[in-house]
Amino acid sequence: MYPADTKSIKPGQLYVMRRDNRTLVPFDHDKITIAITKAYLAVEGGNAAASRRVHELAGDLTQQVAKAVQRYLNTDGFIRVEEIQDQVELALMRNGLHKVARTYILYREERRQARESKYKEQDGRTDVIQVTLEDGRTRALDEENLQKVVEQACADLAEVDANAIIEETKRNLFNGIKIGDLHKALIMSARTKIELEPNYSFVAARLLLNDLHYEALKFLALPMTHTDKEKVALYPQVFQKYIETGIEHELLSEELRTFDLDMLGQALKIERDRQFTYLGLQTLYDRYFIHHRGTRFELPQIFLMRVSMGLAIKEKDKNQRAIEFYDLLSSFDYMSSTPTLFNSATPRPQLSSCYLTHIPDDLAGIYNAIKDNALLSKFAGGLGNDWTAVRAMGAHIKGTNGKSQGVVPFLKVANDTAVAVNQGGKRKGAVCAYLETWHLDIEEFIDLRKNTGDDRRRTHDMNTANWVPDLFMKRVIENKEWTLFSPNDAPDLHDLYGFAFEEAYKAYEAKAERNEIKNFKKVSALNLWRKMLSLIFETGHPWITFKDPCNLRSPQQHAGVVHSSNLCTEITLNTSVDEIAVCNLGSVNLAQHVTESGIDTKKLEKTIKTAIRMLDNVIDINYYSVIQARRSNLRHRPIGLGIMGFQDALYKLNIPYASEAAVEFADKTMELVSYYAISASTDLAEERGVYSSFEGSLWSKGILPIDSIANLKVYRGEYLDLNTDKTLNWDKLRERVQTVGMRNSNVMAIAPTATISNICGVTQSIEPTYQNLYVKSNLSGEFTVVNPYLVKDLKQLNIWDEVLVNDLKYFNGSVQKIDRIPDSIKQKYATSFEIDAKWLIEAGARRQKWIDQSQSLNIYIDKPSGKKIDDIYKLAWIRGLKTTYYCRSLGASDAEKSTITRSTLNAVQMTDAIEQPKMCSIDDPECEACQ
Known part of the structure; x- marks a missing residue:
């Protein structure tokens, strides 16, 4: 796959592989x-x-083709001639030039056959590819073994073709290819077919798994296995050797030796390796598996057992609990959060996902908080910083008799710290800064993510969020003035909410009117709101989060104040100078708990009971890099159980996302999750004792999350419109909670699950499908993602084929404009930007009534306007949502259409015969332009 002179390759140049001698030549428009x-x-x-006509058309069509092939520059750096020709065909057909396309197709086939004959005459096709082994020796390609490996990967999978993978692989081989590159070529050949048949994702994963076994067993100095039977027999031995090696290299905790390794090794279920998609397994390999200087020696089931052992390490019956936890994780019924997967059973088990900090208004406190950010981020913690207490620009500084530069310069330092400390090299450091809407620096804060202006007052890497009091929303709706203060002039506002905040705020406004406060500013509430929304549209930030519902519905009102949310807006815990709030996350895979007939409630209850125990264990096992986090977590013991695969569950039940049925399903499922999660925490309280700040909490008063809506209603009045229906026996649970107590101050929060949903092969969190066919980019590379539910439904209608794949690419993964797809399918498979955003809010509101914390709720708006965005965020507030996350609008650019299928399947059926004259197929050796 290389030119004769590899030194001639220039970085950033796309090369074309010629078919005659497989040399690379620069791409030429x-x-x-x-x-x-x-x-x-x-x-x-x-x-x-x-x-004249072709002169007008050719340039435009050339640009369409060139744009489509540019993606190869970002991946392999080269493209085969056939793939360029495929793009030419697609461009001709999409522009209505069907006769021209048909002529082109037939000529291509004619030239292909001519080349085949020429090659056979020249060498009889007797050349044998030589493969370069790791020690530098070469040997002939073992085609029999190649066939065996691919057939094993395809076993038990419908509609996959081992021979097609092998033929595609052979097309990409060259003499002297390294053995490792041969394995990669096999995987790549399977990957290219995922868009047409989702089961090829499992094939690619199994081929990758062979490489993982080879890498791990070689490092552990164990014999290679080839068949599933051999692997099952060897796995317990691999497991024990892995534990010893990990401890020896100080990568695993020595406490793992206290487990019965024979028992745990026998409990491993190697067959569950086969449920990974390629994206899931590659993600694990790149980011999660334990490695020694880059060499991974952890295998998937061993990885999940390692995580389970770490979570069971303080249990009395640790072996049985480890197996129980492993069965839950390896079945994909539930998955722990990324920090738990990263660090469980390691010497520093930092297992918590989120840390919320309160920044004080003094120089030492500010820099101590930034230092805490660095320490927490180092071990994969996501950060939410509350900056509202820091005085505004122009405020008096008593110690120096000078004036403050405000909060923005410190935010710049926090931004750069997040970039510098990138979570142990495993993922980017991530922090979100919160500022309350009455802060005098709020207008500059809103501009932080802009790409224009003074770059010293910009934070391009940090997330930002508005902490919005209800009084501001009332002033917006009533088109009244809003007053901005510096917190040193209004020190108690940030700690107040509800009626107390309104009273104090109006008192400060009166003081400003009497000129008793100098450093303030009056603005139109509506104009400030419009600026907030316009920046959300322009930059995606700051997010809109609502202070009062977070506090008025908090179970822990007696123990402090919720000053902000976290990095992903699902955590609502108290913070102070002395306490850094910590939350430990995990998600139930909802798709695993529904069938076509409905929710499997017994299985859901069992899953949640075990999951709550795993989350509670995190608190005692966790490594705390700062003392304030340990103090807070052990005192209140908050956890956040969430869900993922919500869209998958809707597909299984044949329910469109944009429907009242989906809203009802969101309501019902979250009611069940809430009931079982609260019940499980109560069971743990009975076994282990209540959390220390339980007395005085809403729990202790028999006020559950569904009941706390009344607190918000008292304050909001007409500004709250939220369904409060329920179906379960909450009186019984309410009595038990009040009598027995709770093990955890908070138990539910719906996180984004961006990566763990990839591992489990489901849609993330509560999100609708982004596109039905697209290329996903993350730290592990680029992956073709196709909606397997759509493929299944279209196969049943007998309309799934390669032409339809091309249509999906052309329409950016949307089925709405494809005529032969029925309307019922179009409704069911509407994508995120095709769903009216109000449905996201309505479903979110139904979930929120059951959750003691919040949810990461993205807003998708196609063709956004000021009115649309205004309506959606006001609806979110009226429906009682605590927080929102990103507001995503559809960009003007299209998805890449760079992997069109073979030409013969794109042929257009025509009845009129066309004479086939001499023409150019881009790679014609007899054409001067191609020489």
Whole structure:
């Protein structure tokens, strides 16, 4: 796959692989233009009118093709001639030039057959590919073993073809190919077919798994295995050797030796390796598996057992609990959060996901907080910083008799700290800064993510969020003035909410009117709101989060104040100078708990009972890099059980996301999750004792999350419109909670699950499907993602084929404009930007009534306008949502359409015969332009 002189390759240049000798030549736009011109003139003739027309068309069509192939520059750096020709065909057909396309297709096939004959005459196709082994020796390609490996990967999977993978692989081989590159070629060949048949994702994963076994067993100095039977027999031995090696290299905790390794090794279920998709397994390999200087020696089931052992390490019956936890994780019924997966059973088990900090208004406190950010981020913690207490620009500084530069310069330092400390090299450092809407620096804060202005007052890497009091929303709706203060002039506002905040705020406004406060500013509440929304549209930040519902519905009102949310807006815990709030997350895979007939409530209850125990264990096992976090977590013991695969569950039940049925399903499922989670925490309280700050909490008063809506209603009045229906026996649970107590101050929060949902092969969190076919990019690379539910439904209708795949690419993963797809399918498979955002809010509101914390709720708005965005965020507030997350709008650019299928399957059926004149197919050895 390389030119004769590899030194001639230039970085950033896209190369084309010639078919005759497999050399690479620079990509040339002119050849495409020539090919299109000749194809057009061959059909339309060479008269003046045709020449003028093709001159107009050729340039535009060439640009379409060139844009499509540019993706290869970011992956392999080269593209095969056939793939360029495929793009030419697609461009011709999409522009209505069907006769020209058909002529082009037939000519391509004619030239292909001619080349085949020429090659056979030259060498009889007797050349044998030589493979370079790791020690430098070469040997002939073992085609029999190649066939065996691919057939094993395809076993038990419908509609996959081992021979097709092998043939595709052979097309990419060259003499002297390294053995490792041969394995990669197999995987890549399977990957290219995922868009047409989702089961090829499992094939690619199994081929990758072979490489993982080879890498791990070689490092552990164990014999290689080839069959599933051999692997099952060897796995317990691999497991024990892995534990010893990990401890020896100080990568695993020595406490793992206290487990019965024989028992745990026998409990491993190697067959569950086969449920990974390629994206899931590659993600694990790149980011989660334990490695020694880059060499991974952890295998998937061993990885999940390692995590389970770490979570069971303080249990009395640790072996049985480890197996129980492993069964839950390995079945994908539930998955722990990323920090738990990273660090469980390691010497520093930092297992918590989120840390919420309160920044004080003094220089030492500010820099201590930034230091805490660095320490917490180092071990994969996501950060939410409350900056509202820091005085505003122009405020008096008593110690120096000077004036403050405000909060923005410190935010710049926090931003750069997050970039510098990138969570142990495993993922980017991440922090979100919160500022309350009455802060005098709020207008500058809103601009922090802009790409224009003074870069010293910009934070391009930090997330930002508005902490919005209800009084501000009332002033917006009533089109009244809003007053901005510096917190040193209004020190108690940040700690107040509800009626107390309103009273104090109005008192400060009166003081400002009497000139008793100098450093303030009056603005139109509506104009400030519009600026907030316009920046959300422009930059995606700051997010809109609502202070009063977070506090008025908090179970822990007696123990402090919720000053902000976290990095992903789902955590609502108290913070102070002395306490850094910590939350430990995990998610139930909802797709695993529904069938076509409905929710499997018994299985859901069992899953949640075990999951709550795992989350509670995190608190005692966790490594705390700062004392304030340990103090807070052990005192209140908050956890956050969430869900993922919500869209998958809807697919299984044949429910469109944009429907009242989906809203009801969101309501019902979250009621069940809430009931079982609270019950499980109560069971743990009976076994282990209540959390220390239980007395005085809403729990202790028999006020459950569904009951706390009344607190918000008293304050909001007409500004709250939230459904409060329920179906379960909450009186019984309410009595038990009040009598027995709770083990955890908070038990529920719906996180984004961006990565763990990839591992489990389901849609993330509560999100609708982004696109039904697209290329996903993350730290592990680029992956083709196709909606398997859609494919299944279209196969049943007998309309799933390669032409439909091309249509999906052309329409950016949307089925709405494909005529042969029925309306019922279009409704069911509407994508995130095709769903009216109000449905996201309505479903979110139904969930929120059951959750003691919040949810990461993204807003998707196609063709956004000021009115649309205004309506959606006001609806979110009226429905009682505590927080929102990103507001995503559809960009003007299209998805890449760079992997069009083979030409013969794109042929257009025509009845009129067309003479096949001489024309150019871009790689014609007899054409001067191709030389």
